[in-house]
Amino acid sequence: MTRIVVTGAAGFIGSNIIKGLNARGIDDIIAVDDLTQGDKFLNLADLRISDYVDASVFYEHFAQGCYGQIEAVFHEGACSDTMESNGKYMMDNNYTLSCSLFQSCQKRGARLLYASSAATYGGSETFKEDPLFERPLNVYGYSKLLFDQRMRRECGANFQRAHSGKLGQVVGFRYFNVYGPREQHKGRMASVAFHQFNQFVKDGKVKLFGSYGGYAPGAQMRDFVFIDDVVAVNLWFFDNPAQSGIFNLGTGRAQPFNDVASSVVNAMRELKGEAALPLESIVGAGLIDYIDFPEALRGKYQCYTQADISALRSVGCDHVFSDVKTGVGKYIAEMAGAV
Template sequence: MYIVTGGAGFIGANIVHSLNQQGISDILVVDHLTRADKFLNLTDLEIADYMEAERLLELIQNDQLQGVEAVFHEGACSDTMATDGRYVMENNYAFSKALLHWCQRHNIPFLYASSASVYGMTGSFTEERQAESPLNIYGFSKFQFDQYLRRMWNELKAPVHGFRYFNVYGPREFHKGRMASVAMHFYRQYRLDGHVHLFAGSAGYADGEQRRDFIHVDDVVSVNMHFLDHPRSGIYNVGTGQAQSFNDVAVTVVNSMRRMAGEETHDLPGLQKSQTIRYISMPEALHGKYQSFTQADIRQLRAAGYSKTFLSVEQGVERYIDWLAERDQ
């Protein structure tokens, strides 16, 4: 049996989908369904069982689970604007430690979601302590668990892989609300209003030219599956290694939708002139907390044996828009 925490969520459900594609359905999905409509991520998937996270914690504390092949730990409070630090640390840090120790006791591979948010505003994106300075409680919870794991390296008996996800987008994120990817937001804005909103220039960047390392969820899942099959314990950046602008995402979304409607496509200046792309001021709450540039250093990922080519924004976003349009989401 495989355990996927956060299995009704974005990345977790895509991991379940990948396991299904390999003929694996003996999967225990663990999640919180306080947001009930997340169940929709599972309706086309095959799983053996579902339980709430608190029940899993009870079972592992009492050593009442057997026959587990691996644990994909994707579950977390992922709201970067969360203010209840006790809740975030309990869910993201304490729960992760309990799972880690249980996996070590039973020699079970543990693959977990860390986050690029651990880097904060340092401007450096290498898996090293000097580059890490989280800006919010979410990033801090992920950082502290990475630190906890680092102190255990010499004691590990079973493989452990931490993945610092950068800006992930793709299928099965409909439930994330304001935390959904910009590709999802642009798709919904354009479908509803005929235009999209990007932030105006900031931190020395022109309008919409802030740059992030956008990675399609299919690539994220591919990395997870690689290390399941070829374990090499470590903490790895999971991004494409190439930053692209928010304008790039917006242009790809709009042109993908225009192409499907049989309409003429345009480059960035043309879309700006037509007011299809509009720029708005950044909210005050994000001042001093907004990463205008991220780009994963993926040398350690490559050195560990992951050699596949990542999708570009143009390739991945077009694939995603096709998926959304097919399902009328």
């Protein structure tokens, strides 16, 4: 029977990966997390796992072989707060721990599929998996980049299994702006769509940053990727163990924050039987409240991201990604059903 480990299991992406594995009938899953924030248990409550292990003991026990033969580790555990300024804490969690996990996976014959981040590109205008374009703007982005660099060194310049000899599969996913169910515990780091849904329920309108970085209000652009698509790509690589490397995981299509806001508003209107409105009418009706750009984010904010997914396509992953209207529509319908 296939035994899987998911770190960060009670988190946003980790819990959705378990959901995806469960849908395939895989439930011999060791869930690893830190439930100090107790309400994260909700992300695991409806899932099937074989064991839960606290993150404080798992890594050492795994290195010692305490859990038997593990097929693969989906490593989603990390400090993902891009505004965290404690660099030692960030590096311990996101770099040092990941390095020890990599060594343990190689020793134990387990495949490693891990979370990197589009934050590795930072101030770049090109989002291609190449050191030329990697310019992190914060210590979070740097912690993720350093581990990617370590994997390149360990696995060989071409970072493909064919070139890495004795090494098993290692895949890093540079997640772009992921949104979807099971992110409610993330507080300020939850997606724009999540916050705007709650704003609309409370105030009947949504908030967006005003003009910044040469962009008009709400016109800053990101590559927004729906969580179901993230899970599908993770599982594609799980199904294709001969493929290793660092890959962008985004749609390949930048869309303005205004698209998210209008999708949220129109999804809420549809649930009430009201007709969809174009952006101009939504703004004119005061359903979007543009707020001043926060001082704390100046110089540390990506105004534009768009994943270059040519590397993903080159290895045969042809998954079709949802656009913002489709993904946000599904997400809002699910959240509204839970209210």
